[in-house]
Amino acid sequence: xxxxxxxxxxxxxxxxxxxxxxxxxxxxxxxxxxxxxxxxxxxxxxxxxxxxxxxxxxxxxxxxxxxxxxxxxxxxxxxxxxxxxxxxxxxxxxxxxxxxxxxxxxxxxxxxxxxxxxxxxxxxxxxxxxxxxxxxxxxxxxxxxxxxxxxxxxxxxxxxxxxxxxxxxxxxxxxxxxxxxxxxxxxxxxxxxxxxxxxxxxxxxxxxxxxxxxxxxxxxxxxxxxxxxxxxxxxxxxxxxxxxxxxxxxxxxxxxxxxxxxxxxxxxxxxxxxxxxxxxxxxxxxxxxxxxxxxxxxxxxxxxxxxxxxxxxxxxxxxxxxxxxxxxxxxxxxxxxxxxxxxxxxxxxxxxxxxxxxxxxxxxxxxxxxxxxxxxxxxxxxxxxxxxxxxxxxxxxxxxxxxxxxxxxxxxxxxxxxxxxxxxxxxxxxxxxxxxxxxxxxxxxxxxxxxxxxxxxxxxxxxxxxx
Amino acid sequence: xxxxxxxxxxxxxxxxxxxxxxxxxxxxxxxxxxxxxxxxxxxxxxxxxxxxxxxxxxxxxxxxxxxxxxxxxxxxxxxxxxxxxxxxxxxxxxxxxxxxxxxxxxxxxxxxxxxxxxxxxxxxxxxxxxxxxxxxxxxxxxxxxxxxxxxxxxxxxxxxxxxxxxxxxxxxxxxxxxxxxxxxxxxxxxxxxxxxxxxxxxxxxxxxxxxxxxxxxxxxxxxxxxxxxxxxxxxxxxxxxxxxxxxxxxxxxxxxxxxxxxxxxxxxxxxxxxxxxxxxxxxxxxxxxxxxxxxxxxxxxxxxxxxxxxxxxxxxxxxxxxxxxxxxxxxxxxxxxxxxxxxxxxxxxxxxxxxxxxxxxxxxxxxxxxxxxxxxxxxxxxxxxxxxxxxxxxxxxxxxxxxxxxxxx
Ligand SMILES: Cc1cc2nc3c(=O)[nH]c(=O)nc-3n(C[C@H](O)[C@H](O)[C@H](O)COP(=O)(O)OP(=O)(O)OC[C@H]3O[C@@H](n4cnc5c(N)ncnc54)[C@H](O)[C@@H]3O)c2cc1C
Ligand SMILES: Cc1cc2nc3c(=O)[nH]c(=O)nc-3n(C[C@H](O)[C@H](O)[C@H](O)COP(=O)(O)OP(=O)(O)OC[C@H]3O[C@@H](n4cnc5c(N)ncnc54)[C@H](O)[C@@H]3O)c2cc1C
Numbered sequence: 104x105x106x107x108x109x110x111x112x113x114x115x116x117x118x119x120x121x122x123x124x125x126x127x128x129x130x131x132x133x134x135x136x137x138x139x140x141x142x143x144x145x146x147x148x149x150x151x152x153x154x155x156x157x158x159x160x161x162x163x164x165x166x167x168x169x170x171x172x173x174x175x176x177x178x179x180x181x182x183x184x185x186x187x188x189x190x191x192x193x194x195x196x197x198x199x200x201x202x203x204x205x206x207x208x209x210x211x212x213x214x215x216x217x218x219x220x221x222x223x224x225x226x227x228x229x230x231x232x233x234x235x236x237x238x239x240x241x242x243x244x245x246x247x248x249x250x251x252x253x254x255x256x257x258x259x260x261x262x263x264x265x266x267x268x269x270x271x272x273x274x275x276x277x278x279x280x281x282x283x284x285x286x287x288x289x290x291x292x293x294x295x296x297x298x299x300x301x302x303x304x305x306x307x308x309x310x311x312x313x314x315x316x317x318x319x320x321x322x323x324x325x326x327x328x329x330x331x332x333x334x335x336x337x338x339x340x341x342x343x344x345x346x347x348x349x350x351x352x353x354x355x356x357x358x359x360x361x362x363x364x365x366x367x368x369x370x371x372x373x374x375x376x377x378x379x380x381x382x383x384x385x386x387x388x389x390x391x392x393x394x395x396x397x398x399x400x401x402x403x404x405x406x407x408x409x410x411x412x413x414x415x416x417x418x419x420x421x422x423x424x425x426x427x428x429x430x431x432x433x434x435x436x437x438x439x440x441x442x443x444x445x446x447x448x449x450x451x452x453x454x455x456x457x458x459x460x461x462x463x464x465x466x467x468x469x470x471x472x473x474x475x476x477x478x479x480x481x482x483x484x485x486x487x488x489x490x491x492x493x494x495x496x497x498x499x500x501x502x503x504x505x506x507x508x509x510x511x512x513x514x515x516x517x518x519x520x521x522x523x524x525x526x527x528x529x530x531x532x533x534x535x536x537x538x539x540x541x542x543x544x545x546x547x548x549x550x551x552x553x554x555x556x557x558x559x560x561x562x563x564x565x566x567x568x569x570x
Numbered sequence: 571x572x573x574x575x576x577x578x579x580x581x582x583x584x585x586x587x588x589x590x591x592x593x594x595x596x597x598x599x600x601x602x603x604x605x606x607x608x609x610x611x612x613x614x615x616x617x618x619x620x621x622x623x624x625x626x627x628x629x630x631x632x633x634x635x636x637x638x639x640x641x642x643x644x645x646x647x648x649x650x651x652x653x654x655x656x657x658x659x660x661x662x663x664x665x666x667x668x669x670x671x672x673x674x675x676x677x678x679x680x681x682x683x684x685x686x687x688x689x690x691x692x693x694x695x696x697x698x699x700x701x702x703x704x705x706x707x708x709x710x711x712x713x714x715x716x717x718x719x720x721x722x723x724x725x726x727x728x729x730x731x732x733x734x735x736x737x738x739x740x741x742x743x744x745x746x747x748x749x750x751x752x753x754x755x756x757x758x759x760x761x762x763x764x765x766x767x768x769x770x771x772x773x774x775x776x777x778x779x780x781x782x783x784x785x786x787x788x789x790x791x792x793x794x795x796x797x798x799x800x801x802x803x804x805x806x807x808x809x810x811x812x813x814x815x816x817x818x819x820x821x822x823x824x825x826x827x828x829x830x831x832x833x834x835x836x837x838x839x840x841x842x843x844x845x846x847x848x849x850x851x852x853x854x855x856x857x858x859x860x861x862x863x864x865x866x867x868x869x870x871x872x873x874x875x876x877x878x879x880x881x882x883x884x885x886x887x888x889x890x891x892x893x894x895x896x897x898x899x900x901x902x903x904x905x906x907x908x909x910x911x912x913x914x915x916x917x918x919x920x921x922x923x924x925x926x927x928x929x930x931x932x933x934x935x936x937x938x939x940x941x942x943x944x945x946x947x948x949x950x951x952x953x954x955x956x957x958x959x960x961x962x963x964x965x966x967x968x969x970x971x972x973x974x975x976x977x978x979x
Contacts, residue, residue: 338696342825385792388703412818415696417704498675502656506608509658509671528706542712543694546609549716549723563723567706 111291111303112136112275114464116310117282117318119143120151121258122445123310124265125453126460131272132479133461134472138302139266139274140294142281145530146523147262149312151450152533153387153419155336155365155373156258158182158192159451162217162225162250163355168428171220174448177455181256184454188268188481190260191368191488197253197350198233200244200404206354207246213354214248225250239346241406253350257368258450259533260484263523265453267482270522272474277302278523282311285321287437306438306467308460313384313422315430315443322437327430327444331384331420334376335393337401340541341489343372343411351404360447362400364408369508369536370489371414374401380423389416414541421446431456433463440464485514487536504554505547507540515551516558524559528566531555573677577604577652579878580668580681582659582823585614586864587855588687589642589651590628590871591878596649598879603651604679606670608658612646613639614689616864618715621743627865628872636719638864662827666850682885683878686824686838686846686853687871690860692737693816695789700813702789705796711741711814718748726809730798731755733814734762734780735953737861741812742772752778754806758785760926763953786811815953817860824853834902835860841891841909842963843877844870849887852878859904859920862955892936892968897976899923900932901952910968918957921975923950931978932958937971943978950977 114130116123119141127139143149158181161174185192201207210227217225226249233247234240270276280296287293291303311318316329344366353361365373377393394416402409423446424430430443440463442456449456465471485494494500494511501512518525518534525531528548532538537551544551552566559565578600581588584607592603611617616624619635626632629641646653657672667680692710707726709717717723729745731738734757742752755762755773760782762769773780781800788799789811797807819837821829829846832839837860838846838853846853854874855867881887891907901924921932927950934942942962950956966973 342822387792388788389701391701391787394699394701412693413697413699416699416701495671496676498671498673500673502610502673503608503658503671506658509660511673541697542691543696543710545691545694545710545712546716548713549721552717552723553721563721567717567723 111305112138114306115140115294115302115304116308118310118312119146120149120312121262121450121453122442122456124262125457126308126310127269127274128265129457129461131269131274132474137274138277140277140280144278144526146266150419151262153417154258154450156256158254158256159448160222160252161220162222164220166219170429173452173455175221177452180454188264189484189486190264191257191486191491193255193368193490195255195349195366196251197352199248199352201246201354202243203245209354210246210248224252237347239405239407241403255368257487260487264484266523271480271482276523306464306469308440310442313420319441322439327424327426329422329424331381332423333379333381333418333420335389335418336373336375337397337413338415339372339408340412340414341370343408344370346405346407364404368488387418389418431459433466435467438467504550505537507542508536510535510537515554519555519558575679577602577681579603579683580679581605581685581687583687583689584612585689587867587871589646590868591685591874592651593646593649594872594875596651605651605653606657606659607655610656612643612653618719620719624864628868659823682882684851687855688820688857690817690819690856693818695813700786703792705791705794707795707810709812711737714812715744718744725750728753728808729810730806730808731812731814732786735815736764738814739764739768739772741814753808755780756784756786757782763951819857819860832906834896839907840905841907842905843909844874845909893972895972895974897974899925899927900975903975908966908968917960919960920955920957922955923952929977929979933978934975936966936973941965
C-alpha cells in the first residue's frame with residue numbers, strides 16, 4: 104500500500120447518497136476536516152436517485168424501533184430545512200385505500216399503530232368519503248385512512264442541497280473512488296480505492312448504502328448482510344397529474360409498503376414500487392414482469408392513469424438486511440461509524456441519521472466543536488417543484504432549452520459549473536429536470552449536451568448518454 | 571411584469587403546417603398573423619432532417635429538410651408573417667388568448683383565432699415500456715437527427731433500428747452519414763411499411779436485414795448499450811438503438827384547453843374545416859394525422875387558412891359534430907368530425923390501418939345508409955396513409971348517427 108503523505112482528515116464519509124451527504128453537511132458545521140467520497144462521479148447517484156420520494160411521517164413504522172424514531176425526527180428536520188434551501192416539498196397528504204373488508208378491518212389497528220409511533224392525525228373514513236376526495240379511484244374501495252402529513256419531496260435536490268452546503272463549508276469532495284481496502288495504521292485509517300489512490304483519516308463513516316456490509320467487512324466486522332430488494336417504478340406524463348390529489352397507499356403487508364400511486368413534486372404521477380428480493384446489487388434494470396405487474400395494479404387503483412403516456416421506467420434497490428431495523432453502530436477502537444441497512448425510509452430519515460452519526464463520531468473519541476452559527480455558509484439549489492416558481496417564469500435566465508420540463512439555458516450552465524458539478528447526462532437531469540420529460544430528449548438532448556460540453560469544457564461525446 | 575398584445579390569428583408552432591397556414595392567411599389579406607415557435611429558429615422537424623425528400627407536393631421540387639425549412643421561413647418573412655422564435659405558448663388565458671413565455675418572461679397574446687400546429691414526437695423507449703438497463707446510446711429518430719445534423723455529434727458504430735416505416739429508413743440514412751452501420755431493423759409486422767424505392771435506396775443498398783414479426787424485449791448495458799434481446803430470443807450486439815416512428819401528438823396545449831382528443835391517434839378531433847370543439851381554435855399538421863410528410867402538412871396549412879379567414883369574417887361555430895368512427899382494422903380517420911359545410915380539406919379523407927389485411931375495399935356508412943364504397947389507390951399498410959374521396963360528405967346527415975369507416979372483405 105502506498106504511503107499517504109498528506110495530513111489526515113478527521114472524518115471521511117464513504118458514500119455520497121442522501122445519508123452520506125446529510126452526514127457531511129452536519130460535520131461541516133463542526134471544526135473538523137472532512138472528506139466525502141464516492142465510487143460514482145456524482146452525489147446522489149445510487150439508491151437515493153430512484154425512490155418514491157415520500158416524506159414519511161413514520162405512521163406505519165415498527166413502534167419503538169430506531170427507524171421509527173429517526174423517521175419522525177428526520178421528518179421534522181427535513182420539513183424545516185427544505186424550504187430554506189430550495190428543496191421542493193408539496194403538502195399533499197396521503198390516503199390509505201382498503202379494497203376489501205379484510206383490509207378495511209385492518210385500518211383501526213393501523214391508526215392505533217400510528218399513535219404508538221407518535222403520529223395522531225390519522226383518521227379512518229368510509230368509502231364515500233374516499234371517493235369524494237379521490238373521484239378517479241377504481242371501483243371497489245371499501246374504506247380508507249387519511250394521513251394528512253404524508254407529503255412528497257424532491258429526492259434529487261435533497262442530497263444535492265446537503266452536498267452543496269457541505270462543500271461550501273470546507274468538505275472535500277472525492278468522486279470516482281471505489282473503496283476497496285481499509286487499513287488501520289496507528290490511530291488512523293488508510294482508505295484505498297480501486298484507482299490506487301489513498302486518503303488517511305482519523306474516523307470513518309460508512310454510508311455506502313447497498314454496499315455498506317462490504318465496507319463493514321473491510322474492517323473485518325460482521326453482523327449484517329445486504330439482500331437487495333428491487334423496486335420498479337413507472338412515471339406517467341404530467342397530463343395525468345389531475346387524476347389524484349394525494350398519495351394513494353395500499354394497506355401494508357408484512358413484506359413491503361406495497362404498490363402506491365403518488366404525485367411527484369415535478370408534476371408527474373408515479374406508480375410503484377414492486378418488491379423483489381434479488382442477489383445482484385447492480386441489477387437496476389426494469390423487467391417485463393415488473394412492468395406488467397405494476398400496470399395491472401395501477402389499472403385497479405386509478406384506471407384512467409393507464410391510458411396516459413409513460414415518461415420513465417426505472418428501478419431502485421433497497422438496502423434490506425436480515426434485520427428489520429437500521430444497522431447503526433460504532434466501533435470506538437477503529438474510530439468507525441456504520442450507517443448500514445437504511446432501506447426504504449432513508450430519504451426522510453437522512454438528517455436524523457446525520458445527528459446520530461455526529462453523536463457516534465464524538466463517541467469514537469473525536470473532539471466535536473461546533474462552528475459559530477454566523478460562520479456557517481448556507482447555499483441554495485434550484486427549486487424543481489412544479490408548484491413553485493420556476494426560473495423560466497421569472498425570465499432573465501435565457502431561452503428555454505428543454506421544452507417538456509421548461510428548463511432554461513442558464514440552469515444547464517449552472518448545473519455543470521456549480522459545486523458539486525454535474526458530470527453526466529443524468530446529473531444534469533437531477534439538477535434541472537432537463538431530459539426528464541415526456542419526450543425524453545426527442546427535441547432537446549443534443550442541445551442540452553452541447554451546452555454542457557461548452558460550459559464544462561469536456562467533449563460532446565462525454566455527455567450524449569441515456570435519454 | 572406581464573405584457574398584453576393582440577393579433578388577428580396566432581399560430582402555435584412554426585413547422586411546415588404552421589408556417590404554410592400563416593403565409594396563406596397573409597395572402598388572403600389577414601393583417602396580423604403571429605407564429606409562436608419555441609425553438610430558436612422556425613421550420614419544425616425538417617430543420618434536423620438532412621436528407622432529401624421534402625417539398626414534393628407543395629414546392630414541386632425535392633429538397634433536403636434544412637433547405638426546405640429555410641425556404642418556408644423566407645416565404646413567411648416575405649409574406650409579412652410575424653414569427654416569434656424562442657417563445658413557447660404555455661397555457662390559455664381566454665377562449666382564443668394564450669400565455670407565452672420567452673427569455674424576458676411571460677406575456678399574453680389575444681387573438682380572434684388560434685391555429686394549433688404543434689406537431690408530433692416519437693414515443694421514446696420508456697413510453698414503449700421496453701425493459702432492461704438504462705444505459706446511453708438509446709435514441710429516437712428525432713434525437714438522433716438533432717445530434718448529427720445540428721450538433722455534429724456522433725452516435726455509435728453498430729445500430730439496431732426499431733421499426734420499419736418511412737421514418738425508420740430515414741434513420742438508416744442518418745446513421746449512414748454518421749458512419750454508423752445499421753445491423754438490423756426490427757418490426758413486429760410481417761413486412762416493412764415503406765415504399766420499395768426508399769427501402770432499396772437505404773436498407774437495401776447496405777444489405778440491412780429486416781427482422782419481421784419481432785419486438786425488442788430487453789436492452790442490455792448499464793452505462794452504455796451493449797446488446798438487445800429480441801422476442802424470438804435472439805441477442806444482437808450493438809451500441810446504438812433507435813426507436814422510430816411510434817408517433818404521439820404534442821397535445822399538451824390542446825388538452826389544457828379542454829380540446830377533445832381523438833382516442834385513436836391522440837391528436838385533437840377536428841372537423842372537415844380543421845375546427846376543434848373549442849370555438850375559434852383550429853388544429854393542423856401532424857398533430858391531427860400522425861404522421862405525414864411535410865408537404866402534406868403544409869397543404870393542410872393552406873386549406874386551413876381559408877377556413878380560418880371564413881371564421882374571421884363570419885364568426886359561426888358548429889355546435890354539434892357527427893363523429894367519423896374508425897372500425898378496426900382501420901386505425902384512425904382524419905378529419906374525424908363532420909362539419910358544415912361538409913367538404914373535406916383538398917376534397918379527401920385520410921385513413922390508416924393497424925395491421926396487414928387482405929381486404930382492399932373501404933366502406934363509409936351512416937346508420938343504414940352507405941355513403942361511399944370503393945377501392946382507394948395505394949396499399950393498405952400500417953403506418954402509411956391512404957386517402958378516399960370526400961364528395962359523399964355532402965350527403966351525410968349532420969344531425970344523424972356516427973359515420974362508420976370500415977373495411978369490407
Ligand atoms: C424503490 C424505493 C422506494 C423508496 N421510497 C422511499 C420514500 O418514499 N421515502 C424515503 O424516505 N425513502 C425511500 N426509499 C429509501 C431511500 O431511497 C434510501 O433509504 C436512501 O436513498 C438510502 O441512501 P443511502 O445514502 O444510504 O444510500 P445510496 O443512495 O445508495 O448511497 C450509497 C452511496 O455509496 C456509494 N458506495 C457504495 N459502496 C462504495 C464503495 N465501496 N466505495 C465508495 N463508494 C461506495 C455508492 O456509490 C452510493 O452513491 C426508497 C427506496 C427504494 C429502493
Ligand atoms: C426523422 C424524420 C424524418 C422525416 N423525413 C421526411 C421526409 O423525408 N420528407 C417529408 O416530407 N417529411 C419527412 N418527415 C416528416 C416531416 O418532418 C413532418 O411531416 C413535418 O415536420 C410536420 O410538420 P408540422 O408543422 O405538423 O410539425 P413540426 O414540424 O413538428 O413542427 C411543430 C413545431 O411546433 C413547435 N411547438 C410545439 N409546441 C409548441 C408550443 N407550445 N409553443 C411554441 N412552439 C411549439 C415545435 O417546436 C415545432 O417547431 C420526417 C420526420 C421525421 C421525424
